[in-house]
Amino acid sequence: xxxVSQHPSRVICKSGTSVKIECRSLDFQATTMFWxxxxxxxxxxLMATSNEGSKATYEQGVEKDKFLINHAxxxxxxxxxxxxHPEDSSFYICSGRREDIGELFFGEGSxxxxx
Amino acid sequence: xxxxxQNSGPLSVPEGAIASLNCTYSDRVSQxxxxxxxxxxxxxxxxxxxxxxxxxxxxxxxxxLNKASQYVSLLIRDSQPSDSATYLCAVNMLRSNYKxxxxxxxxxxVNP
Numbered sequence: 001x002x003x004v005s006q007h008p009s010r011v012i013c014k015s016g017t018s019v020k021i022e023c024r025s026l027d028f029q030a031t032t033m034f035w036x037x038x039x040x041x042x043x044x045x046l047m048a049t050s051n052e053g054s055k056a057t058y059e060q061g062v063e064k065d066k067f068l069i070n071h072a073x074x075x076x077x078x079x080x081x082x083x084x085h086p087e088d089s090s091f092y093i094c095s096g097r098r099e100d101i102g103e104l105f106f107g108e109g110s111x112x113x114x115x
Numbered sequence: 116x117x118x119x120x121q122n123s124g125p126l127s128v129p130e131g132a133i134a135s136l137n138c139t140y141s142d143r144v145s146q147x148x149x150x151x152x153x154x155x156x157x158x159x160x161x162x163x164x165x166x167x168x169x170x171x172x173x174x175x176x177x178x179x180l181n182k183a184s185q186y187v188s189l190l191i192r193d194s195q196p197s198d199s200a201t202y203l204c205a206v207n208m209l210r211s212n213y214k215x216x217x218x219x220x221x222x223x224x225v226n227p
Contacts, residue, residue, distance in 0.1 A: 106158040
């Protein structure tokens with residue numbers, strides 16, 4: 001397997017503020033990381049693909065100016081939810097792909113609640 | 116047609132029984148297939164991966180792949196209450212640039 005760590009696991013913020021979530025691959029280098037969002041009782045929805053050293057690729061309907069992604073190193077990608085609103089409240093999950101075996105490993109997830 | 120389809124369930128089986136989870140996919144050229152287990156409030160955990168037709172066994176879990184029928188399944192033998200979770204089928208579709216496409220998941224409940 002492989003270990004992907006996500007922080008914070010839970011965050012509560014006021015409407016209008018920004019929140020940063022970190023995703024780290026602890027025992028492998030992840031050229032590519034993925035950010036997902038999951039609403040209660042729904043499946044994972046891919047938000048964007050984060051590529052080390054280049055701009056993220058966003059899925060259709062995901063606002064790139066609202067969900068800022070930075071992948072500055074082979075072990076760290078960050079997602080910043082800017083000007084958060086209550087409808088942004090969700091479970092955000094990152095994953096890193098181990099290129100040698102082509103498998104995806106998930107972080108623990110970050111539950112965001114916007115008041 | 117949805118890209119990855121699963122019966123949402125819930126699927127309920129008694130402890131010790133075999134649980135059978137099914138998944139179909141639309142992209143015929145897909146090459147990699149995965150089963151993830153997700154407990155409520157937690158992130159997905161990789162259970163099995165399968166890349167070629169046939170069966171792949173790992174402990175109590177067996178993944179079965181039939182590319183001609185575009186069908187992948189997961190069998191859980193000797194089901195335990197701790198197996199109760201949502202099982203997500205994920206397919207790596209070539210045309211989606213190797214991104215995983217997930218099904219909506221099947222909720223499995225194993226009754227003691």
